[in-house]
Amino acid sequence: MKTIKINELAIIALFTVVMMFTACRKNETVIPSAPEPALNANTNDRKVPTVPSILEVPDGNKICFHTYAYGVQIYVVTLTSTGYAWVFSAPEANLYSNEGLTGQVGTHYAGPTWESNSGSAVVGTRLQGVASPVAGAIPWLLLGAVSSHGPGVFKDVTYIQRVNTSGGVAPTTGADASTLGQIARVPYTAEYYFYCAD
Numbered sequence: 001m002k003t004i005k006i007n008e009l010a011i012i013a014l015f016t017v018v019m020m021f022t023a024c025r026k027n028e029t030v031i032p033s034a035p036e037p038a039l040n041a042n043t044n045d046r047k048v049p050t051v052p053s054i055l056e057v058p059d060g061n062k063i064c065f066h067t068y069a070y071g072v073q074i075y076v077v078t079l080t081s082t083g084y085a086w087v088f089s090a091p092e093a094n095l096y097s098n099e100g101l102t103g104q105v106g107t108h109y110a111g112p113t114w115e116s117n118s119g120s121a122v123v124g125t126r127l128q129g130v131a132s133p134v135a136g137a138i139p140w141l142l143l144g145a146v147s148s149h150g151p152g153v154f155k156d157v158t159y160i161q162r163v164n165t166s167g168g169v170a171p172t173t174g175a176d177a178s179t180l181g182q183i184a185r186v187p188y189t190a191e192y193y194f195y196c197a198d
Contacts, residue, residue: 120152
């Protein structure tokens with residue numbers, strides 16, 4: 001009788017171990033091995049940045065997501081009505097999900113356009129701008145969405161804020177007839193906050 005009870009306990013214990021192992025194996029097959037980095041991985045990403053009132057987004061909009069950009073502002077020597085000058089041409093940057101600039105989630109290029117890895121994109125137009133509080137940094141901006149398409153995170157964007165900029169300003173010398181058409185790629189960083197209608 002004693003032997004039977006020990007065998008029953010052994011069978012129950014073995015059954016429990018097998019079930020736990022099976023559950024773990026099931027979980028392994030459900031969880032992707034390399035998930036795509038998510039925007040707004042933490043709740044701070046939806047916190048509205050502190051900006052001058054001229055850059056505030058109208059009521060009725062809320063932050064959809066937030067990215068960190070690292071790239072260049074491109075300038076070209078151009079003959080203008082006041083002489084030769086470095087004229088802004090386009091941005092070229094990668095968009096990341098965190099401040100450490102890891103987990104690329106999209107790109108930023110001429111338009112200005114922001115495109116997600118999933119293929120959605122939004123094109124913006126400058127509405128307002130203020131000088132950056134950091135010397136030698138491009139302005140902070142408020143942009144309105146001109147067009148957007150999906151599927152993905154940029155599909156329903158209404159406004160974009162560019163804040164916390166560093167670098168990216170045009171060269172101050174070297175624009176003359178001999179350098180006409182020359183291109184300068186000036187490194188910059190920024191944060192972009194994207195808003196959607198409530």
